[in-house]
Amino acid sequence: MAGNTDKNPLRAGIIGLGPIGSILAAHLADTGAFVVACDIDRAKIDMIKEAGIRIEGKIEKHVRVAGGCYSPQELDRYDLDLIGIAVKAFNLKKVVSLLSEPASKKTFVMCAQNGLDNELEVSEVCGEDRTLRMVVNYGGAMTALNTVRMTFFNSPNYIAALSTCGQAIASKIAGMLSSVNLKTEAPGDIRSFIWEKSILNSAMAHGAIAQLTMKQVMDSPEAVEIVRAIIDESVSVAEAEGIKFRENFREFSMKYLESGGHHRPSMAVDLGNGCKTEINYLNGRIAEYGRKHGIPTPYNRIVTILIHLLEQTLPLFHQQRK
Numbered sequence: 001m002a003g004n005t006d007k008n009p010l011r012a013g014i015i016g017l018g019p020i021g022s023i024l025a026a027h028l029a030d031t032g033a034f035v036v037a038c039d040i041d042r043a044k045i046d047m048i049k050e051a052g053i054r055i056e057g058k059i060e061k062h063v064r065v066a067g068g069c070y071s072p073q074e075l076d077r078y079d080l081d082l083i084g085i086a087v088k089a090f091n092l093k094k095v096v097s098l099l100s101e102p103a104s105k106k107t108f109v110m111c112a113q114n115g116l117d118n119e120l121e122v123s124e125v126c127g128e129d130r131t132l133r134m135v136v137n138y139g140g141a142m143t144a145l146n147t148v149r150m151t152f153f154n155s156p157n158y159i160a161a162l163s164t165c166g167q168a169i170a171s172k173i174a175g176m177l178s179s180v181n182l183k184t185e186a187p188g189d190i191r192s193f194i195w196e197k198s199i200l201n202s203a204m205a206h207g208a209i210a211q212l213t214m215k216q217v218m219d220s221p222e223a224v225e226i227v228r229a230i231i232d233e234s235v236s237v238a239e240a241e242g243i244k245f246r247e248n249f250r251e252f253s254m255k256y257l258e259s260g261g262h263h264r265p266s267m268a269v270d271l272g273n274g275c276k277t278e279i280n281y282l283n284g285r286i287a288e289y290g291r292k293h294g295i296p297t298p299y300n301r302i303v304t305i306l307i308h309l310l311e312q313t314l315p316l317f318h319q320q321r322k
Helices: 019-030 042-051 072-078 089-098 118-126 164-179 191-202 205-209 214-218 221-240 249-258 266-272 283-293 298-321
Strands: 011-015 034-038 053-057 061-063 067-069 082-085 108-111 131-135 138-144 147-153 157-161
Touching: 011 019, 011 072, 019 034, 019 053, 019 061, 019 082, 019 138, 019 147, 019 164, 034 042, 034 072, 042 067, 053 138, 067 072, 072 089, 082 089, 089 118, 108 118, 108 164, 118 131, 131 164, 131 191, 157 164, 191 221, 191 249, 191 283, 205 214, 205 221, 205 266, 205 298, 214 221, 214 249, 221 249, 221 283, 221 298, 266 298, 283 298
Parallel strands: 011 034, 011 082, 034 067, 053 147, 082 108, 108 131
Antiparallel strands: 053 061, 131 157, 138 147
16 A cells, blocks of 8 residues: 555545446555445445455556445445546446535546546536546456456556646546556646547547457558558547647557557447447547548548447347347
8 A cells, every 4th residue: 555645545436347447446545545436236346345356467456445335326425535437438427417516515526438528528517626537548358346457558647637626636646546556647738638548549449340459450451551540530630629749649659559469449348248339439529520620530430330330230139149
């Protein structure tokens, strides 16, 4: 346990104990923070309460959390400083609507999922002064209800506030996570990092259609052509929106995606399970911004359409197999 030397430890609730939320909750708990796990999967929460959260792979941890609950409304009883939301992007608005006022006037709400403009959905309910955004650069897969295999971490992560009111707690959380080897920074402006990560996720969408790992996509010359085309389209749209990228972002992107190894992106997992994806917050949102600026985005539009078709047909396929 390290990183949290305050006499009054940070009190945090994490909603959504999939790979992203579990890794975040485990690292916060490892700093000495008071962490409450929240998920609608009652069996998952019961196991976490009994046996803690286990992280395997790139980082190894086994930590206990202070408590667990089955709904966002139950977090009210804990007098929290922070509520981190790690549910799928399409469920974010619903989850935020279940928080009360939000939870309390002292509570900051941080969204930590894929996609563009998620923080705006939080701020509509909670206000800019109470909203934080996290850009996550790690990934993994659940191997048991309370266990995540962490497959990669392209550090650092980023956390930022939408107004000056949240800057102190954003910096505090970043420092706490960094102290337990989950390097995280708190930039003044997070927009470029949000766009960068969204573009990286979007560049793998065609791999999700084919049910490929990141390595399989990057080992295929034909698939890499599409990766580059999606990145080029998306960068043009982002620059029209006023986003300034790091130097040599395209080269950085290829190295980032090549380092993903055998990780299976969440969109591929969702399609493989016959579930809804976050495509509207990724390629679909980039295509929307393209229309706004009059920039053609054929690759982003095509993969969005194809994944929407799969979202309609795959659940029926899974039902027929049963």
